[in-house]
Amino acid sequence: MIPEEIVRSPSWYESSARNRITGLLDAETFREILGPAERVMSPHLELFDLPPAFDDGVIVGRGQLDGKPVAIIAQEGQFMGGTFAEVSGAKIVGLLRAVTASAGTPDGVSAVLLLLDTGGVRLQEANAGELAVSETVRALLGVRAAGIPVVALVGGRAGAFGGGGIVTACCSHVVISEQGRISVTGPEVIETNKGAEEFDSRDRALVWRITGGRSRVLLGGADSYVKGDVASFRAAAARSRNAAPPFTLETMAAEQDRLEKRLSSYGDCRDTPEIWARAGLADPASVPDIDDDAFLALLSEREIKHDAR
Amino acid sequence: MTPVELLTRLFPSGHEVVAGPFNTLAGRAILTDGAAVEIVGVTDGAPLSPEIAIELAGSIIRIVQDGKKTPIVLLIDTASQRMTRRDEMLGLNEYLAHLAKVVTLAGLSGHRTVAVLYGAAAAGAFIATALAAQTLITIDGAHPSVMDLPSIARVTKLPLEILEKKAETTPIFAPGVTPLAATGAVLENWTEADNFSDRIETVLTLEASSDTRDTLGEERGGRKVAHSVALRVAAEFGKAAR
Amino acid sequence: MRDWTRQKTERATRMDAAAPFADGKVVAADNATDMLRRVIKSGDRVCLEGDNQKQADFLASCLAQVDPADIHDLHIVQSGLVLPEHLDLFRLGIAKKLDFSYSGPQSGAIARALDQGKIELGAIHTYIELFARYYVDLTPNVALIAGVCADRDGNLYTGPNTEDTPTIVEATAYKSGVVIAQVNKIVDKVPRVDIPGDQIDFVVEAPRPFYVEPLFTRDPGAVTDSQILMAMIALKGIYAEYRPKRLNHGIGFATAAIELLLPTYGEKLGLRGEVATHWALNPHPTLIPAIESGWVEQIHCFGSEVGMDRYMSARPDVYFTGKDGTLRSNRLMCQNAGLYACDMFIGSTLQIDLAGNSSTVTPDRIAGFGGAPNMGSDAHGRRHVSDAWLKAGREAAGGAGPLVRGRKLVVQMVETFGEGMKPAFVEELDSLALARKLNMELAPVMIFGDDVTHIVTEEGIANLLLCRNADDVEQAIRGVAGYTPVGMARDRAKVEALRQRGVIRRPEDLGVDPMEANRNLLAARSIRDLVTWSDGLYSPPSKFRNW
C-alpha cells in the first residue's frame, strides 16, 4: 500500500540524538561518557530562567560500528538548537582530545562520528560557545592529524549552521541527506540584516537550494548523499571512514585549488540551478524535485568525488 | 590604529608588507635579532568573504610550503563573515573552515602562529581568523564579539536592558575584550603604553603546541567548568573502552 | 406613476460614466481605480470577493485608493475580510458597515476596529447564510471578483478556485448590479466558461495573479503524538462505531492526523470502504495517502488548494472537474452538501464550555466562522436516512421509536490545553466577554452545545448523545477535560458512573494504547512524503518545503 520510496524505518530527521546513536552503532555497544545521571549541566541557563538538560544537549561516548571501535558525538538539535556552549562544547573537545591521545594505543578508535544538529553558538553562553567551536576545530584537526578520520553526519532539524557549518567542513568526510542543511549565517539572520530581497527565509525551496543536502553534495560541500533513514546514515558512516583524506599540506593545497576553482567558475551565479546548468546538468530545475533514487543515479553518473577536504 | 602604525610598533627593525586584493595584506617583518616573521592580514573591518578567506589561506599555504617554519603573525581587522545569499550558496562555511584549517596546519607543522586583533572580528569570521591562531593578542580598542547585544536580545527574546544588566554579572556572553579574555580567548591585551615589539617577541617564544584556552578560562574565572569537564571526559574515555 | 426600472436606469448611468475607461469590456489596469470611481456610489453594498482562500486583491487595492470624499459609507458584504486593504477601506472611511463570515489573519485588526467604532457590524455569518442573504436583503450593487482568465466578451474561467464567484455574480448581475472581474490574463478563448460573459460588465488584467492562501495544507511533520492519540480514539470510538461514509473534516492538525492514519491504523481496523468514502472537503493534501490507498470514492470541494491542481486533474474519478480537465469548486454547493448530505462533521475548536458550546473567539480576536457552524449543525430539514445518522438519532432519543429521526454527528476534537498551556475547557467562553465589550446582541459561538454530539480529547470521548440532562453533559465534559481547572473540578463518582454508561470512553476502554500513539503510524511524515504518495503530482507551496 505505502509507496516503497516512503521511508518507514526510523528517520534521521525525526529521531532524537540518542536514537540516532542507537541506530548508528552495533547493538548494545554504546558506552556513554558523562551520561545524564552525572548531571553535568550548563551552569548558565539558570541566569536566563531556562530549563537545563542532563546532558546539555550533547551525548558523547564510544561504541562499535561493524565490530570496530569508534568514538561518537551527537548533538540534540531539539534542546537549545543543539548549540555549542560551555559544557556541551567541553564534552566534544574532551572526547576529541582523548581520541588523539589514544591513537595507536589499545584504547584507540577507528574513526570519530560527529552527528551535527546545531544552530551554532548558544547565544546565552556566546563567548564560551564561540571558544568551544574554536577548540573543537583545533581538537578535531588534531584527531585528523593523528590519522583518524572524523565523519560528519548532517540531516537533523537544526542542520549545521554558524560554527557548526565551519566544524562540518573541518571533518574528513561529510555525509548528508536531502533535509540536511549546511551554512554559516542562517537565512533568517541574513534576511534580518540585509532584507528579504537578499534572502527570503520563508521561501523554503530557496533555503534548500542554497543550503540543502543536494546542493551541498553537487557543489562538493558534502561527500556522501544518503536517503533519510538511520540505516542509510549507518552504511555511509561505515563506508566513509575508510576513504577519508588525511589532514596534510597536500590535502590543503588541493582544497585551496578546489575552492579557488569554485569561485572562478560559479562566483557570479545567484542561485544553484545556474551553477548546475553551467556544470552541465541536463535538467537543473528538476534537481530538487526528483526522488532520492534518481538523484543518487545522477550523482553516480557525475562522479564528483574529491579528496580535498 | 592603522596596519602600518601597528607594524611599525610591532617590528621597528623593519617590515615589508604589501596590500593584496580584497582588503588583505601579506609580507614579512624582521625581529630585533634579525629573524624573519611572516605577516598575513585583513584590514578595514572588511566582512570576511570567500575571496578574502581564500586569499589569506593561499598566502599561508605558500608559507608552509616554503618549509622554513617561520613564525606567522596574523593582523586582524575584519567584521563578521559576509552575510549574503551568494556567499552561503558558494559554501562560505568551507572557505572559513579552509582558512581555519590552514592556520591550524601551520601551527601543527611547526610555525608559531599569533593573531593580533587590532580591530573587529565577529562570529564565524572570528573563529576562522583570530581564534584559529595558537595565540590571540588584542590591542586596546579591539572589538571581538560573537554577536552584538541587540542581536542577542532579538534571538533570546530578552529586553536589551535586562541583557546589559546580566552582562555585569558574567563574562559568558557579552562582547568585548574583557569578557572574552576572561573566558580564555585572549592571552594578552596590549595598551598604548606597552612596548609591542618586546611583547610580540616574548609571545613568539612561548610554547603553544597544545590548546590551553580552557585552562586559561578556568584560571581567570570566566569559564569555570569547561576545562574540568573536558578532563573528565578524557579520563572516562579509556575506561569506557573496557 | 411609479418608475419600476430605477435600478436599470441607475445601472445604465454608471455604465455610461465608466465607458470612457474601458475598451468594450476590457479595462486597463491603470484605469481600474478611475473606473471604480464611476461605477461605485457612496452607500453602495459592495462585494469585494475574498474568502478564506482566493482574493480579488488587485481590485481591493484599487478600491482602497479612491478618495473617501467621493466614495464613502460603503456597506461591505463578503465572506472573507482577510487582506490589510479590506481593513483600510474602513480605516480610511471609504466603507462603514460590514457583513461577513471569516477574517482569519485580520481577526485582531477587526476586533480593534470594532472597538474603535471604525466598523459598524451587521453580523458574522456562516458562508451559506451570507450567500442566502445576497438573495434577500444584502444583494450587492457592485461585485468585484477574481478569475483566472477572461475573453474580451467577459466570458470567465474561474478554474479550480471558482469558490464564491458564481454565487456573488448571480446575485449581482440579475439584480441590475455591476460586475467587475480581475483576471490573471485576457485570452482569445477561455478553457471553459465558468461564468458567461453576459453576467460580466468589465474585465481587468491584473498586474499579478490573484492571491490564494494555502489554508488547508497541514504539514505532517508538525503532527504531534497527542494529536495521533486523539485520531486513534476518534477512529476507534466514532468512525468504527457509527461508520459515517459521508463527511467533512475541519482544518486542524487532529483531523489531519485522522486523514494520515486512514491507510495505516484505519486499515488495521478494517474500515476501508466502510467509512469516509464520500466527502465535502477542500483538497486537503493530507488526504492524498487515503485517496491513493483506495479509501475515497469522491470529493466535492468548496475551493481549491495551492499545489493540488495537477493532482486533482489526474484524479477526475475522485474530484469534480470540467471538460477542460481542471477542478471546479463551488462554495455554496459544497456548503449545502456539508449541511444536508453529510453524516458527520469533525473538527477542532479553541474553547468549550460546560454545555458544550464552542468558540474560536479569544478576547482580542474575531476570526469569524467560515463554514463550521453550517457543517457542524444538524439539518432539521433532512429527510433521507443513513445508518450513521439513524444510530446517532437513536442514541439521542434513548431508543428506536416510530418517529425517531436521525442526528448528524458533530464531533469536536480538542487538546485539553492549547497554546501556552491555556485550558481549552472553560466555565465561560471568552466570546461572551467580547460580546459584552462590543455590545453585540449575540455572542459569536462557533457551534452551540445542542448540536455537538461528541467531544474528543486525549483523555477520551464524551458522548453527549447519551446524556440525559444538563448535569450529565457538564460531568461528561469535565470527565474528558483532563487536568484543566474544569477537569479537576469534576465529580469523580459521577464521572465514573458516566463511564459505566459508556458516555465517557477512555483510551483503555477502547483498546487504544497511548504508548503506541507515535509518528511512525502516520502514512506520511512530511510534505515530501505526500509528494511521493501523489507520484509527484502535488507541488506544495515553497513555504512548506524542506528540500
Place this chain on the structure above:
Amino acid sequence: METFTIRARARAPLPGTGRQAIVGVVASGNLEILLERSETDNDVVVDVATSARGFRAVWEAVVADFVTRSSPGGVRFSIHDNGARPDTVTLRLLQGVKLLETQP
C-alpha cells in the same frame, strides 16, 4: 523556572532491574525525565524543574494519577520541563517506567 519536589507512596516497587533510564528531550512543549532506582521500597520522589510557573497543583494531580496507574515504587524521577502539557508528561512517565522495567 519553578522547582519543587513531589513525594508519593506506590503500591509496590517497580519490577525489573534497570538502574537508570532517560526519556524525552527538553524541547518546547516537551520534557526529559531521568529515572533512577534510588529510593526505598515503595517511595516515589519526583523532582520537577519547569519553565511554566503556577502549575504545581496540576503536576501533583498528574503524579498522583500516574502513581496509582503504574506503581513505580523505589524510583526517583528528575524532570526538566519546557512547558509540556499534562498528557505529554503522563506519556513520558509511562515510557520511562517501561524503559526502566525492561532494561537489563
